[in-house]
Amino acid sequence: MRWFVKATLIWAAIGSVIAVAVVSLGLYNVSARQDHLPGVSWVLHTTYRNAVRLRAPDPSQVPDLSDTGLITLGREHYERACAFCHARPTETRSQTALSMLPVPPRMDDAVKDWEPNHLFWIVKNGVKMSGMPAWPSDKRDDDVWAVVAFLQSVKENTDAGTKPISQAPTPTSAPFDFEQKCATCHAADGLAFANKHIPRLDILSREYVEASLKAYRNGARQSGIMQEAASQLTDQQIDDFADFISSMDAQQTTAKTGENVDRGKELASRGEIKSGVPACSSCHGPKAAKKSPYYPQLAGQSRTYIEQQLKLFKEEKRGGTQRQNLMHQSVDGLNPDDISALAAYYSSLNPTSDN
Ligand code: HEC
Ligand code: HEC
Ligand code: HEC
Incomplete structure (x- = not known):
């Protein structure tokens, strides 16, 4: 027994000396020209795949990914933030991207093996020591799903992803970029x-x-x-x-009506004392005089966008300018029905009329 302990200690000491030498003398070649030692790639890749499967959210949390607006938004972000490594789905990767280790996979190949909840986890968290970056903000999930919607459309072959969306002509007064x-x-x-x-x-x-x-x-x-x-x-x-x-001249949009719009109008113009909701109109109009150019106009804004921003304010996930606190106080007493009604009301207004 004594000799066994002794031998173990000697081997442990030799192992430590080798490890210290490899680290401190720079003996391990970190060059991206040389692949990992045999077996190491397999271990890393298998660890990665199992880690993604373990941590991905439940499939029940996947939102509707067939929404074309969401796919387009994801595609435009992909153009800016992902294509320089992965290339557009049907195009060739650059020689520099191909010289990375691991090589960023082509997206039409990469999406084949993964379900949307897995893709969500990868895009949100990135992959350590591989060059695959994490999502720039860690508070929100809703904008990550836009990219997943685009990746899913690539998987289902419903979006070739090769060309940016068509554009209205840009006025000559626009800044150059x-x-x-x-x-x-x-x-x-x-x-x-x-x-x-x-x-x-x-x-x-x-x-x-x-x-x-x-x-x-x-x-x-x-x-x-x-x-x-x-x-x-x-x-x-x-x-x-x-x-x-x-x-830019504010563009006219057709005013809308409906039950939800009426409820939203009532709440926006009077507030609700019992739940501590202030009158939104005192800052956002349309009736009251605008108090500050820092209070954004909401008349005619997208309903989905207004609703999403109010939810984010309520969950303390929407920051903003130095005046953001005014909003955090305003949304505390709102329930989901109030939020939906307020969004319906403000989006129903035509920004070019007095409403
Ligand atoms: C890939 C699509 C995309 C590109 C490119 C983009 N935006 Fe945005 N923009 C968005 C989205 C989505 C939001 C809403 C973000 C949020 O939830 O805060 C937004 C929000 C904004 C807002 C805030 C609007 C508000 O009502 O609070 C401004 C201002 C803005 N963008 C200006 C710009 C400018 C200037 C550029 C070019 C430098 C630009 N955006 C490029 C998609 C884009
Ligand atoms: C700087 C280069 C780089 C950028 C930018 C980048 N990636 Fe990656 N990505 C990689 C690399 C490298 C891998 C391979 C990771 C591995 O196999 O361990 C990867 C892996 C992935 C995978 C998993 C592929 C698979 O087969 O398992 C997905 C999905 C992905 N990236 C999507 C994206 C999206 C979406 C963006 C933009 C938001 C993006 N990537 C931006 C380098 C990049
Ligand atoms: C005391 C003034 C004030 C009141 C009252 C107020 N807001 Fe705001 N609101 C602001 C300010 C300031 C911002 C800009 C926050 C930032 O980004 O810094 C804002 C932003 C918003 C935004 C985001 C707009 C965009 O373009 O991103 C929405 C939506 C909104 N408010 C809705 C409401 C609703 C609905 C109410 C009533 C329940 C309300 N606000 C009450 C001052 C106010």
Whole structure:
């Protein structure tokens, strides 16, 4: 027994010396030219696949991924944030991407083996030590699903994913990179091709746009999609975009009516004392005089977008400008029906009339 303990200790000591030598003398070749030692790739890959399966959310949490607005939004984000490694689904990867280890797989191949809940986990969390990045914001899940909707459309072959969406002509007054950086999602007229998941910009003030772009850039407002789009903008570019967006003429939209709209109107204009909900109109209009250019106009904004933002405020997942606290206080007393009615009401208004 004594000799066994002794031998174990000696082997442990030799092992430690080898490990220290490999680490401190740089003996392990970390070059991406050389594949891992035999077996190591298999161990890493199997660990990765099992870890994804263990941690992915339950399939019951997968939202409706056939929504074309969600797919388009995901595709546009993919163009900016993923295609330089994975290439567009039907195109060839660049030589630099092919020289990575592991090589980022082609997306039409990659999606074959995974279900949407697995893809969600991979896109949200990334893969350690592989070059596959995590999603830029960790608070929200809803914008990750947009990318999963796009990947699922690639899997089902319902979206070739090769070309950006068609564009309205960009006015000559637009800053030089607006068309390339912003208009593929927001459109040259700011109406976002009527995609309900993307806010219209034509109704927003210069001050609010500037403060919001800075809030995305410094992470105070979370959105994996807009944080990516705003992260590398200079102050000058933000100024130019804000000038241009606020110079857009608000577009007329047809006013809508309905029971939910009436309920929303009542709540927005009077508030509700018992649940502590203030009158939204005192800050957002349409009737009251606008108190501050930092209170965004909501008349005619997308219903889905308003509803989503109110939910995010309520769950403390929507940051924003220095005035964001005003909203956190306003949403505390709202229940899901109130939120739905308020979104129906504000989206029903025509921003160019007095309502
Ligand atoms: C800097 C390069 C890079 C970027 C940018 C990148 N990825 Fe990856 N991605 C990789 C690499 C490398 C892997 C392989 C990981 C592995 O096999 O361990 C990978 C793996 C994946 C996988 C799993 C594939 C499989 O076969 O298991 C998916 C899905 C994926 N990426 C989607 C995306 C999406 C969506 C984006 C954009 C939001 C993105 N990636 C951005 C490098 C990148
Ligand atoms: C890939 C699509 C995409 C691109 C590209 C994009 N946006 Fe956005 N934008 C969105 C989405 C989605 C939101 C809503 C994000 C959220 O939930 O906070 C948004 C929000 C905004 C907002 C806040 C609107 C509001 O009502 O609070 C502004 C301002 C904005 N974008 C301006 C820009 C500018 C300027 C660019 C170009 C530098 C740009 N966006 C590029 C999709 C995009
Ligand atoms: C005291 C003023 C005030 C009141 C009252 C108020 N808001 Fe706001 N609201 C704001 C401010 C300021 C913002 C901008 C937050 C930011 O991004 O910094 C905002 C943002 C929003 C947004 C996001 C808009 C966008 O374009 O992203 C929605 C939706 C909204 N408010 C709805 C409501 C509703 C519904 C009510 C009533 C229940 C309400 N607000 C009450 C000041 C107010």
